[in-house]
Amino acid sequence: MSETIYLDHAATTPMHPEVIEVMYETMKKHFGNASSIHQLGRESRGIIEEARRTFAESIHARSQEIIITSGGTESDNIAILKSVEKLKGNHIITTAIEHPAVLEPLKYLSEQGYDITYLPVNEKGQVTLEQIKNAVRQETVLVSIMYGNNEIGSLMPIQEIGQYLKEVDPKIIFHTDAVQAYGTEDIDVKASEIDLLSVSAHKINGPKGIGFLYKSDNITLNPLIRGGEQEKNMRAGTENLPAIAGFKKAVELRKDNKEELKATNLYFKKLLLSKLKENHVDFSINGSIEGSLAHIISLHLTGVPSSKLLIHLDLANIAVSTGSACSAGTVGPSHVLTALHGEDDPAIGETLRISFGIGVKEEDIMKTVDKIKQAVVFLKNKKV
Amino acid sequence: MIYFDNSATTRTEASVLDTYRAVNEQYFGNPSSLHQLGERSRQLLDQSRKQIAELMGVNKEEIVFTSGGTEGDNFAIKGTAMAKKGYGRHMITSITEHPAVLKSMEQLESIGWDVTYLSVDKKGKINLNELKTAIRKDTVLVSLMAVNNETGSLQPLKEVSEVLEDHPSIHFHVDAVQALGKVDLDLNESRIDMAVFSGHKFHAPKGTGFMYVRKGRKLSPLLSGGGQESGLRNGTENVPGNVALAKALRLLLKNKKATNDRLSSMKQSLLNYFSELEKVTVFSPEESAPHIISFGIKNSRGEVLVHALEKEGIYISTTSACSSRKNKSVHSIKEMGHSKEQAASAVRISLSNMNTKDEVEIFKKTFNKVYERLKAIE
Ligand SMILES: Cc1ncc(COP(=O)(O)O)c(C=O)c1O
Ligand SMILES: Cc1ncc(COP(=O)(O)O)c(C=O)c1O
Numbered sequence: 151m152s153e154t155i156y157l158d159h160a161a162t163t164p165m166h167p168e169v170i171e172v173m174y175e176t177m178k179k180h181f182g183n184a185s186s187i188h189q190l191g192r193e194s195r196g197i198i199e200e201a202r203r204t205f206a207e208s209i210h211a212r213s214q215e216i217i218i219t220s221g222g223t224e225s226d227n228i229a230i231l232k233s234v235e236k237l238k239g240n241h242i243i244t245t246a247i248e249h250p251a252v253l254e255p256l257k258y259l260s261e262q263g264y265d266i267t268y269l270p271v272n273e274k275g276q277v278t279l280e281q282i283k284n285a286v287r288q289e290t291v292l293v294s295i296m297y298g299n300n301e302i303g304s305l306m307p308i309q310e311i312g313q314y315l316k317e318v319d320p321k322i323i324f325h326t327d328a329v330q331a332y333g334t335e336d337i338d339v340k341a342s343e344i345d346l347l348s349v350s351a352h353k354i355n356g357p358k359g360i361g362f363l364y365k366s367d368n369i370t371l372n373p374l375i376r377g378g379e380q381e382k383n384m385r386a387g388t389e390n391l392p393a394i395a396g397f398k399k400a401v402e403l404r405k406d407n408k409e410e411l412k413a414t415n416l417y418f419k420k421l422l423l424s425k426l427k428e429n430h431v432d433f434s435i436n437g438s439i440e441g442s443l444a445h446i447i448s449l450h451l452t453g454v455p456s457s458k459l460l461i462h463l464d465l466a467n468i469a470v471s472t473g474s475a476c477s478a479g480t481v482g483p484s485h486v487l488t489a490l491h492g493e494d495d496p497a498i499g500e501t502l503r504i505s506f507g508i509g510v511k512e513e514d515i516m517k518t519v520d521k522i523k524q525a526v527v528f529l530k531n532k533k534v
Numbered sequence: 535m536i537y538f539d540n541s542a543t544t545r546t547e548a549s550v551l552d553t554y555r556a557v558n559e560q561y562f563g564n565p566s567s568l569h570q571l572g573e574r575s576r577q578l579l580d581q582s583r584k585q586i587a588e589l590m591g592v593n594k595e596e597i598v599f600t601s602g603g604t605e606g607d608n609f610a611i612k613g614t615a616m617a618k619k620g621y622g623r624h625m626i627t628s629i630t631e632h633p634a635v636l637k638s639m640e641q642l643e644s645i646g647w648d649v650t651y652l653s654v655d656k657k658g659k660i661n662l663n664e665l666k667t668a669i670r671k672d673t674v675l676v677s678l679m680a681v682n683n684e685t686g687s688l689q690p691l692k693e694v695s696e697v698l699e700d701h702p703s704i705h706f707h708v709d710a711v712q713a714l715g716k717v718d719l720d721l722n723e724s725r726i727d728m729a730v731f732s733g734h735k736f737h738a739p740k741g742t743g744f745m746y747v748r749k750g751r752k753l754s755p756l757l758s759g760g761g762q763e764s765g766l767r768n769g770t771e772n773v774p775g776n777v778a779l780a781k782a783l784r785l786l787l788k789n790k791k792a793t794n795d796r797l798s799s800m801k802q803s804l805l806n807y808f809s810e811l812e813k814v815t816v817f818s819p820e821e822s823a824p825h826i827i828s829f830g831i832k833n834s835r836g837e838v839l840v841h842a843l844e845k846e847g848i849y850i851s852t853t854s855a856c857s858s859r860k861n862k863s864v865h866s867i868k869e870m871g872h873s874k875e876q877a878a879s880a881v882r883i884s885l886s887n888m889n890t891k892d893e894v895e896i897f898k899k900t901f902n903k904v905y906e907r908l909k910a911i912e
Contacts, residue, residue, distance in 0.1 A: 154571060161572070162564040162770060170558055177551050177739065183543040186851055187837060188844045190537075220601035220741065223759040223769030251759035251768065258758065352770060357558075359601060359741045359772030374756070376641055377604040377634030386634060387604030388543060388734055390741030460568055469569040 155468045155514040159353075159507030160300050160330060160446050165396070166355040166403055166508070173357060173396040184389045185378060194391050201398035205362050208401050209347065210338040217363045217384045218394060222329040222350030224374075225363035226251035228385075229325045229346040230259065230294060232372040237323075239289040243267045245277050245306070246489035248296050251348075252327055253485075256294070265289075271489055275304030275437035282311050283318075292323045297331035297347075301473045301486040301503055302437035303446030305331070312343035323369055329353055329361075333404040334412055334443055345369045351393070355508060356400030360393035407508075415444040415506040418515050422447065422504065425519040431526055436490060436501060445506045448473075448487075450497040451522075454529050459502060462525035468518050471503045536848045536893045540735075541683055541712060541826055541884035547737040550782045554739055557774035565771050566760065575773045582780035589787050591722050592746055598763050599776050602743040603711040603732030607634035607677075609745065609756040609767070610707040610728045614675045615642055616754035621703065622672025624648045628660050628689070630866040631679055632709055639677075648672075656871050657819040658687025666697055675705045680713035680729075684853040684866040684882060686818045686826030688717060695725035705751060711735055715786040716794065716823045727751045733775070737886070738782035742775040786887075793887045797824040800885055800894050807898050813909045817867045817880055825886065828853055828867065830879030834908040839881050842908065846900045853882045 156164070176197070182190025184198055199213070206213045219225045230252060234242070244256060246268045260266050267285045269277045277295065286293075293315060298305045308326055315322050325346035328337060333354035339347055345368065350361040365371050365384070377386030404411075419439065426433055426449075436448035451459065456472040463470055473484040487498045504518070537545065546554075557578065563571030565579050580594075587594035600606045611625070627639055629651045639649045650668040652660040660678065669676075676698060678689045691708060698706050707728040710719055714731050721729060728751065733742030747753060747766070759768030786793075801824055808814045808829055817828040831839060836852035843850055853867065868877040883897075 156571065158564070158567055158569065158571075161567045162562065164562040165558045170555055174551060174555055177546045177554075181543060181545040182849075183539070186539060186542050186849075188539070188840060188849050188851070190539075190849055191542075220605070221769045224601075224757050226759065227757045249759070250761070254758035254768070350770070357772075357774075358770055359775050375605055375608045376637035377607065377632065386608075386637065387602050388732070388740060390601070390739075392546075392739060393741050464569045467570070469563070469567070469571050471567060471569070 153467055155518060157504045157506065157510065157514070157518060158469045158471050160503065160505035161471055162352050162358070163355045163507050164509065165357060166400060168403060169356055169396045169399045172399040173392040176392040176395040180391060184391060185380065194389070197391060198389055198394055201394045204398045204401050208337075208405065209364060210340050211364050212367065214382070215364055215367055217365055217381050218389065219361050219363055219385055220359055220390075221352070221361040222327070222348050223251040225348035225350070225361050226327055227255050228363055228371065228374045229348060230255035230292070232374050233323045233325065233346060233369065234259070234264070234291050235372050236370070237291040239291040241265045241267070241287050241289040241291065243269065243282065243285045243290060243293045245269045245271060245295055247271055247275065247299050247301070247486040248294065249300055249327055249329070252294055252296070271304070273438075273490070274441055275299055275302045275486075275490055276306055276441060279307055279310045279314055282314060286315070286318060286322070290319070290322050292325065294325040294327070297326045297328040297335065297337070298443040299486060300330045300446070301484060302448040302490065303442035304437045305335070305441050305443060308344070309342040316343040330443055330446070333401070333408065334445060339364055339366065346371075351397040351400055354400050354404050356397045357393045360390055360397050411508060412444045418506050418510060418512070419444065419447050421512070421515050422519060425516065426522065429519060429523045431523055436487060436497060446503065447505075448501055448503045450501050451526060452496070452500065454500055454526050456499060456501050458529055459522070459525050462528070463518075463521055466521045468521055471505070472501060473503055536897060538883045538885060538889065538897065539849045539851045540886035540889075541882065542851050543734045543740065544737045544886050545888060546739055547782055547785060550738055550778045550785070553781050554774050554778040557777045561773060565773060566762065578777055579771055579773050582776045585780040586744055586783055589783055590746060591720070593749060595764070596746055596749055598745045598747055598766050599771065600743040600745055600767055601741050602734065603709070603730055604634040605756065606730030606732070606743055606745045607632065607709055608638050609753070610730060611635065611638040611675065611677060612642070613753035613756055614705045614707070615647065617752040618674040618705070622670075622674045624650070624670050624673045625675040625677065626650045626652065626665065626668050626673060627677040628652045628654060628679070630654050630658060630682055630684070630869050631677065632683055632711070635677055635679070635709055654866070654869050657821060658682055658685055658866060658870050659690055662690065662693055662697060665694065669701060669704070673701070673704055675707060677707040677709070679709040680719060681710075681717060681823040681826070682866050683712045684880075685828040685870070686712070686822035687866070687870070688822060691719075691724060691726070698725045712823060712826070715790055716797075716825055721746050728753070733779045733782060736782055736786045737888070738779040739775050742772060742779040744779065794824050796887070797885050800889065800891060801825070801827055803891070803894055804883065804897070811905060814905070815876060817870070817872060817876070825884055827883045828880055829883075830876060830881060831905065831908050832879065833875070833911045835878055836881045839904065839908060842904045843900065846904070848897060848900055850881050850883050853880045
């Protein structure tokens with residue numbers, strides 16, 4: 151285990167030891183149901199409200215604007231499905247490269263009669279403000295644009311879009327899936343005029359099965375999961391106290407080391423690229439280094455089938471990915487790479503996603519470059 | 535501290551906690567990842583699913599992991615509604631269900647569905663004839679709880695199953711959150727199509743749960759996305775939580791008979807004790823789950839008793855915590871024919887296998903003092 155070089159932090163991250171510790175202690179000491187009226191319940195309630203404050207502060211929101219959920223997928227589903235229900239108008243704008251947690255609920259809405267505009271992305275994997283301007287109509291009720299993409303790392307002009315939408319039609323709801331960007335980008339929901347924002351803890355060394363949805367006080371939302379009065383009736387179910395406490399710890403830790411981690415990730419990214427070049431590995435970048443998340447790089451390794459390359463690297467105990475981790479069972483062509491390059495582009499079958507995070511060392515990068523080089527030479531020779 | 539509030543939530547079992555921790559430390563990979571770390575997580579997840587399926591006597595394809603009981607109930611009800619809306623828009627449930635069920639039903643009503651709420655008798659049971667009459671051509675779901683969380687009363691699931699044998703296309707959903715390990719639930723034999731379970735009610739971590747969905751039964755996902763759980767429940771899997779969940783289930787069912795005998799005898803001892811106190815009324819029917827006792831001191835509000843015992847280090851709860859339906863307060867105890875005043879006096883003791891007979895004796899001694907003080911209230 152320990153010798154595995156883990157370069158798949160965009161899929162999920164190891165829990166920080168301090169987060170595990172907090173969860174362990176919380177499970178032992180604070181097991182009361184936060185809805186119980188006795189002391190144990192009140193203690194649990196206190197921990198949750200403190201965590202809520204921490205979550206809110208991390209994106210410049212108010213505590214009452216944070217709805218705790220079971221993760222990024224749930225946050226996205228609520229944001230998409232439950233924001234438009236009571237609105238007049240049936241047009242929604244999104245991008246072609248959103249995560250399935252956004253695309254699938256949108257597909258459902260389209261079956262219900264909504265008209266969805268999927269904006270194409272440019273060669274950097276971004277949409278532009280211009281495209282949004284052209285797409286907005288009288289009937290537009292929701293714009294959902296991811297903050298940063300999980301496969302190629304491209305960052306979207308969220309602040310420009312938010313401010314523009316606010317100006318042109320403040321009734322349009324603006325959602326952003328920030329699951330990959332949270333904890334690496336400086337997010338200010340007020341300055342960016344964001345109405346809904348999705349976050350997941352397991353991408354920032356927090357626990358799996360917990361996340362939050364920021365919902366601006368300015369909009370109304372219907373609950374998806376109903377029952378008890380938890381989360382002010384916005385998300386029923388006994389609160390997941392230990393995970394909430396662990397998530398809070400993860401956010402605090404990230405706050406302290408965010409800039410440093412970002413710089414390290416960027417350094418590794420550049421190191422990886424320059425070493426690959428030095429080793430004459432033939433590659434191009436899907437998207438671009440500028441305007442992308444520091445922890446994600448997507449490489450098109452010309453002429454090298456990624457499924458085979460992945461196996462070689464895996465045997466060398468290097469964990470990377472071909473794209474997203476989220477196509478369980480269905481390893482079809484990546485919709486992100488398809489949107490970026492067009493259908494049938496060779497890059498779709500020849501792409502490696504490498505994603506950095508805490509614990510990665512310089513020697514890991516060197517070893518990875520070595521192994522990529524070896525594998526590429528082997529696979530290319532075999533072909534001829 | 536004496537913790538008698540196990541129906542609200544339980545303390546995570548120490549060894550389950552260790553499992554949760556160990557999996558987090560060693561198997562953090564995303565089960566959808568193709569590399570070894572992902573593969574190991576996937577295997578672990580699969581093993582947990584298999585273990586749970588075996589313990590429940592069903593196929594592993596029939597187990598879906600969720601974030602808990604509330605999600606499970608919402609999924610069963612709305613997932614049925616979405617999958618079957620072409621066949622009909624009527625559902626049947628009871629008036630004493632958990633809010634996770636009632637609020638889901640209410641939501642469907644708000645978009646044009648018809649819902650029949652069956653009444654309950656003194657024992658908290660529905661009337662089978664009422665059920666039979668309620669079934670219509672366009673009924674797509676019957677949703678009933680196995681064990682009521684407020685009183686421990688039981689629904690006649692076997693008899694309901696028999697009634698539903700004649701209606702093979704109706705989905706039968708059972709909220710079994712309070713029933714697991716406590717009463718017999720034969721998923722294979724009965725007509726049950728979906729059963730919902732919550733981890734934190736049996737010493738597994740909070741935020742975990744699982745659901746039984748009979749093979750061949752169509753459900754639309756409540757959360758859609760990356761294709762996890764065969765597309766039925768999307769979102770990165772909580773592998774450490776689910777492994778811990780499987781372990782807790784194994785521990786729960788390991789000594790089921792002995793545990794339930796112990797719970798029953800503790801309960802009986804408490805019932806015997808209460809029967810000697812003139813101003814105490816027990817609301818739990820005779821035939822009820824072995825871990826729940828609902829009772830009240832005449833003219834003394836439930837909260838007062840909860841706080842009085844809390845001062846002595848004993849934790850129990852009022853029973854009405856989060857039960858309200860369209861402003862009409864739904865209170866199982868009231869629905870069972872007790873007065874509003876009696877319902878307001880109700881509190882709940884809920885036991886688990888972590889409780890001991892010594893605790894029961896200490897409880898009685900402490901309760902004597904509190905009772906002397908509270909019984910004077912007119
Ligand atoms: C951009 C993006 N959105 C949503 C999700 C889903 O989050 P979760 O895994 O917490 O359900 C992910 C990760 O899988 C993601 O990368
Ligand atoms: C009968 C019943 N159903 C559903 C639930 C909801 O389960 P959870 O707390 O896991 O959301 C509970 C507990 O609160 C319950 O007692």
